[in-house]
Amino acid sequence: MTIRIPALAVLASCAAACTPAPSSAPAPSPAATADATAAGAPMGPLVRDVHSFARPNEARVTHVDLDLTTDFSTRRLGGTAALDVWAAPGAGEIVLDTKNLTIDRVTDAAGQPLRFALGEPDSILGRALTVALPAGTRRIVVHYSTSPNAAALQWLTPEQTAGKRHPYLFSQGESILTRTWIPTQDSPGIRQSYAARITVPAELKAVMSAEMLTPQGEPAGADHRAYRFRMDHAVPPYLIALAVGDLAFRALGPRTGVWTEPAVLERAASEFAELEKFVDAAEGLYGPYRWGRYDLLVLPPSFPFGGMENPRLTFATPTVLAGDRSLVSLVAHELAHSWSGNLVTNATWSDFWLNEGFTTYFENRIMEALYGRERAAMLASLGWQELQDAIREAGGPTGADTRLHLDLAGRDPDEGSTNIAYEKGAAFLRAIEQAVGRQRFDAYLRSYFDRHAFQPMTTEGFLADLRANLIRGDAALEARIQPDAWAFQPGVPSNAVQPQSTAFARVAEQAQAFADGTRASALQTANWSTQEWQHFLGALPPRMTPAQLADLDRAFRLSGQGNSEILFAWLMIAVRHRYEPAVPALERFLTTQGRRKFVRPLYAGLMEQGDWGQALARRIYREARPGYHPVTSNSVDAIVK
Numbered sequence: 001m002t003i004r005i006p007a008l009a010v011l012a013s014c015a016a017a018c019t020p021a022p023s024s025a026p027a028p029s030p031a032a033t034a035d036a037t038a039a040g041a042p043m044g045p046l047v048r049d050v051h052s053f054a055r056p057n058e059a060r061v062t063h064v065d066l067d068l069t070t071d072f073s074t075r076r077l078g079g080t081a082a083l084d085v086w087a088a089p090g091a092g093e094i095v096l097d098t099k100n101l102t103i104d105r106v107t108d109a110a111g112q113p114l115r116f117a118l119g120e121p122d123s124i125l126g127r128a129l130t131v132a133l134p135a136g137t138r139r140i141v142v143h144y145s146t147s148p149n150a151a152a153l154q155w156l157t158p159e160q161t162a163g164k165r166h167p168y169l170f171s172q173g174e175s176i177l178t179r180t181w182i183p184t185q186d187s188p189g190i191r192q193s194y195a196a197r198i199t200v201p202a203e204l205k206a207v208m209s210a211e212m213l214t215p216q217g218e219p220a221g222a223d224h225r226a227y228r229f230r231m232d233h234a235v236p237p238y239l240i241a242l243a244v245g246d247l248a249f250r251a252l253g254p255r256t257g258v259w260t261e262p263a264v265l266e267r268a269a270s271e272f273a274e275l276e277k278f279v280d281a282a283e284g285l286y287g288p289y290r291w292g293r294y295d296l297l298v299l300p301p302s303f304p305f306g307g308m309e310n311p312r313l314t315f316a317t318p319t320v321l322a323g324d325r326s327l328v329s330l331v332a333h334e335l336a337h338s339w340s341g342n343l344v345t346n347a348t349w350s351d352f353w354l355n356e357g358f359t360t361y362f363e364n365r366i367m368e369a370l371y372g373r374e375r376a377a378m379l380a381s382l383g384w385q386e387l388q389d390a391i392r393e394a395g396g397p398t399g400a401d402t403r404l405h406l407d408l409a410g411r412d413p414d415e416g417s418t419n420i421a422y423e424k425g426a427a428f429l430r431a432i433e434q435a436v437g438r439q440r441f442d443a444y445l446r447s448y449f450d451r452h453a454f455q456p457m458t459t460e461g462f463l464a465d466l467r468a469n470l471i472r473g474d475a476a477l478e479a480r481i482q483p484d485a486w487a488f489q490p491g492v493p494s495n496a497v498q499p500q501s502t503a504f505a506r507v508a509e510q511a512q513a514f515a516d517g518t519r520a521s522a523l524q525t526a527n528w529s530t531q532e533w534q535h536f537l538g539a540l541p542p543r544m545t546p547a548q549l550a551d552l553d554r555a556f557r558l559s560g561q562g563n564s565e566i567l568f569a570w571l572m573i574a575v576r577h578r579y580e581p582a583v584p585a586l587e588r589f590l591t592t593q594g595r596r597k598f599v600r601p602l603y604a605g606l607m608e609q610g611d612w613g614q615a616l617a618r619r620i621y622r623e624a625r626p627g628y629h630p631v632t633s634n635s636v637d638a639i640v641k
């Protein structure tokens, strides 16, 4: 792959980036850097990432070796990160990313101290850690500890777990949080293999997004055990992940299984019993699964996301344990990331749609392969609706953030993490599929993953690949696909294909019948799937009477729903109508899970409901906030002032 290197952008905070280097060695000249990277960099020159202080074309981390001890009483990880370094000839220093880390000292592999300096803090990026590299230095060792408030780490009290007896720790690296627990070059384009030795209290177990070398652990001092891990593939640093808790494992197939707290294991194993089939289906579409095992870790309810595609070990919210396997499309999504995202990775966060748009498209293809066209059509149709909502929230079809390729300079990359990346990205791929036919598009995608496996990808790089290997100079095809309009223009181009579901058409008729006065109990809802219920609730009239709401609630026991998606859709309606009888269910939902997708819109909805909603939002949030992950509470803090 060839990546075009744009002129270096000026960092939002020059204070940090421009801190004088501690080393007396001269900075390498641009020419020397270019020559050196061409000759020997592990992956060729990299594009500038405005969310990292690293200068990877001068010196780059290629491997991370962690030796860390978890201290639940002080909520810190402490120990060493030994980093293997590639350096261009003449490079006298390496620049790492850190945030809220305490750096004790830095040495070379032999233990000789190396000079280092921390730059000025930037509220988004953290602080650059610049380390001198005397000639020939190939390994540096950073002695450090994390802060109790490290944004990547959530330390749970026993009360916040399912078992209520042991504390729990988990990490979440995406987008730029890995630097709050590992001092490395925290940029998705700078791939690093890793190894780790994690010391934990003897009654707990550590798992990581890597091969587990010591399943039983090994003795490590009084009342502690250590677990060793190895990830031989180079991965973007946001995929280095750790969880520590009272964990049990159940195999689900030859290369699949589920980890979770013992109290949840039975439910989780039953919900994901078909996991092995998912991997088989994905391989049938895009080629071999290259990561060895595919296991799930079902986390405590404060996990802020649906899932996180950590290699070999997807982290998942317990809110998908619906009891009927109706929400397993989440697993299809995280599994698809084993190709789009983990194998071919967005080079910068401006290219985030390459991870999520591709994955949303593939998720739907896996669901179609496993459950048939109608289920896939329903899911795609719900996604299309979410795209319309996201465009509205981004200021309408001319809004700058409705572009796929985003300008995120000076902004937190999480601002680009909207449904535009997911659903407009997927719609782009559906439009290509429509233009060339499924067979030809599938062959192209499979070859794309082979061509770019274990490499970063930019939006420009993808379009160049598309033109070289699919469009091939066919001007009429280029005009039918409109690649530049999709990637760089706001709104949705004219060739978008709106998904159609016949089941949803029937559901919409029932919603209309209810609007026209049919009682809820007289509607034809037998055997509806979760997706049909979601569509029904979305198709109800925007204004309903208290009697209509009570009729719905009674007939379908909506406030007592155990299915998180259906309950969420119902509570959004209840909030909009200030429907008092649903408040206990709302309070229960907001205080017993912290998935941002559910939590943020409900608080935002409450705040739009005058004194009634605002008082409720503040009261519930006071109680719920300590249980939320920082990713969620940061979002809600901005809403509930």
Ligand SMILES: [Zn+2]
Binding pocket: 333, 337, 355, 356, 359
């Ligand atoms: Zn995703």
